[in-house]
């Protein structure tokens with residue numbers, strides 16, 4: 300059964316650890332992440348971007364697959380199925396498809412419009428039992444064609460959005476999506492601290508978790524980050540393991556071309572990445 304992310308994140312915030320959001324792209328991704336979360340007895344959030352949803356033929360397919368996997372794999376840890384960087388229309392599609400959590404990314408709207416649309420979605424999510432993430436200050440890098448500049452959010456705007464009744468808040472603190480450039484300035488802990496002081500118990504979300512050094516991750520968790528999004532890192536690990544398999548000519552040995560063999564090293568690499576993150580975030584045995 301899917302659960303909203305509300306309770307697991309409130310527990311994480313109070314317990315000073317973070318729950319990983321791992322983005323999914325297909326069956327292998329989903330299976331690897333669910334298996335690892337179960338093995339480590341950790342709550343988990345499966346993230347789905349609008350692009351990944353389209354790739355998997357639609358949000359209904361995704362919700363049906365994830366729900367069936369939880370049942371068939373006997374997954375007992377809390378699992379939230381979450382729309383990542385949802386558009387206004389995408390949010391409603393996921394609510395209808397049976398997701399348990401959504402992110403409305405209104406960061407590109409003027410603040411008044413972001414507030415109005417977020418308020419509306421707060422009411423709908425409360426009624427249907429979903430958790431809702433909102434974003435203030437665009438997060439840098441590129442995700443599904445949306446390019447942000449990596450700005451730092453205004454703590455007052457964060458408070459205004461947090462007070463609307465959302466369950467988690469993503470705020471730009473110099474983090475970016477994808478690989479971090481060599482000249483990256485690092486996270487702005489000053490901004491994060493100012494946001495936390497104004498938003499109190501609100502679980503904060505760190506996007507672009509790939510390549511942020513472990514000590515910065517730990518400090519961010521100390522300062523109130525309770526959900527960390529990981530996407531690119533699993534993709535890189537999958538690609539590298541698959542490349543090694545092909546380059547070693549293993550697809551040409553015996554039945555090495557069988558997709559269940561061909562995709563196995565990549566799936567194992569995703570599991571290793573997820574395990575490492577769960578350990579770093581401190582969510583093992585918190586299910």
Ligand SMILES: [Zn+2]
Nearest residue numbers: 438506507528
């Ligand atoms: Zn993001």
